[in-house]
Amino acid sequence: MSRFWSPLVNDLVPYVPGEQPKMANLVKLNTNENPFGPSPKVIEAIKAELNDGLRLYPDPEGEALRETIARYHGVVPEQVFLGNGSDEVLAHIFYGLFQHGEPILFPDVTYSFYPVYCGLYKIEGKPVPLTDSFEIDPEDYRQPNGGVIFPNPNAPTGRYLPLEQVESILQANPDRVVVVDEAYVDFGGESAITLVDQYPNLLVSQTLSKARSLAGLRVGFAVGHRDLIEALNRVKNSFNSYPLDRLALAGAKAAYEDEAWFRKSCDGVITERERVTKALENMGFEVLPSKANFVFARHKEQSGEALAKSLREQGIIVRHFNKPRISEFLRITIGTAEQNDALIRGLASL
Numbered sequence: 001m002s003r004f005w006s007p008l009v010n011d012l013v014p015y016v017p018g019e020q021p022k023m024a025n026l027v028k029l030n031t032n033e034n035p036f037g038p039s040p041k042v043i044e045a046i047k048a049e050l051n052d053g054l055r056l057y058p059d060p061e062g063e064a065l066r067e068t069i070a071r072y073h074g075v076v077p078e079q080v081f082l083g084n085g086s087d088e089v090l091a092h093i094f095y096g097l098f099q100h101g102e103p104i105l106f107p108d109v110t111y112s113f114y115p116v117y118c119g120l121y122k123i124e125g126k127p128v129p130l131t132d133s134f135e136i137d138p139e140d141y142r143q144p145n146g147g148v149i150f151p152n153p154n155a156p157t158g159r160y161l162p163l164e165q166v167e168s169i170l171q172a173n174p175d176r177v178v179v180v181d182e183a184y185v186d187f188g189g190e191s192a193i194t195l196v197d198q199y200p201n202l203l204v205s206q207t208l209s210k211a212r213s214l215a216g217l218r219v220g221f222a223v224g225h226r227d228l229i230e231a232l233n234r235v236k237n238s239f240n241s242y243p244l245d246r247l248a249l250a251g252a253k254a255a256y257e258d259e260a261w262f263r264k265s266c267d268g269v270i271t272e273r274e275r276v277t278k279a280l281e282n283m284g285f286e287v288l289p290s291k292a293n294f295v296f297a298r299h300k301e302q303s304g305e306a307l308a309k310s311l312r313e314q315g316i317i318v319r320h321f322n323k324p325r326i327s328e329f330l331r332i333t334i335g336t337a338e339q340n341d342a343l344i345r346g347l348a349s350l
């Protein structure tokens with residue numbers, strides 16, 4: 001605490017990102033980055049931007065990228081909002097669409113940034129318990145609220161909610177915005193973007209950090225009805241006119257122009273996910289069915305905390321959450337075949 005702080009800073013409980021260790025040669029399976037790397041076309045596009053043009057501000061509206069994303073998803077550019085990572089998009093959503101004096105609903109086990117934004121903007125958050133099998137039950141979202149948000153697939157469980165069930169949440173909340181955070185949708189799920197023209201209360205957010213392997217570039221976006229996008233633009237233009245720099249705009253656009261690379265990388269993750277799942281099951285783990293680029297697993301006998309610690313001693317980092325309901329689980333990012341082999345060997349030795 002300091003007398004220089006705005007009083008509200010005393011109460012902030014910030015998000016704690018997964019560790020980015022400085023040590024080399026670690027098997028880093030803790031922050032759901034893509035092991036396969038971005039398309040070479042992305043690197044070329046960024047290099048082409050490294051010139052005198054950097055003295056000029058970037059396009060504040062990111063028009064070329066919005067057109068590319070709109071075309072890719074079969075919507076119009078006015079339905080696309082860009083942000084500096086989807087975390088920034090989510091922050092603007094909380095500020096611009098979730099302040100209605102009623103609690104917003106999200107699963108009790110979910111992305112831990114949601115309660116952080118609630119704290120930042122003084123929005124009441126109401127955690128809705130997942131079922132015993134860690135699934136979202138749409139029936140639980142039929143209650144008064146100021147908005148609804150959940151990742152699909154959910155994080156850190158990896159469980160996917162079929163689109164019919166997403167629709168039943170949308171239908172139960174026609175007067176509130178329902179946000180589907182699709183950070184992991186490309187690893188086997190179906191995007192709800194196909195529903196945005198049918199549901200004016202639906203907003204879908206996605207990121208280039210996971211499936212497109214660009215966590216370091218910081219690009220995310222939301223797709224929805226133009227009225228929702230207009231709210232986000234008002235917030236953004238009251239905060240930072242240039243959230244995406246020239247390199248990010250160029251690199252992100254190129255990522256959408258290399259569909260073959262994208263497919264190959266997602267397929268690679270899915271194949272490895274199925275192999276890691278079987279190997280873990282053979283070692284006595286219960287693995288939740290995952291449609292993400294990670295698995296969430298607990299061992300029948302060994303504690304999650306002890307396993308995470310022993311793996312770390314072998315130079316393998318996974319994520320362990322010391323939280324109710326999930327403290328026995330490990331969240332393990334799917335890596336390259338070699339990294340996954342190291343993980344399986346490491347666990348077998350325990």
Ligand SMILES: *Cc1c(COP(=O)(O)O)cnc(C)c1O
Pocket residue numbers: 084085086087088111151155181183206207208209215218219220
């Ligand atoms: C990784 C992640 C994000 C944030 O992605 P960025 O675009 O890198 O900010 C958002 N939501 C969920 C559920 C995530 O796991």
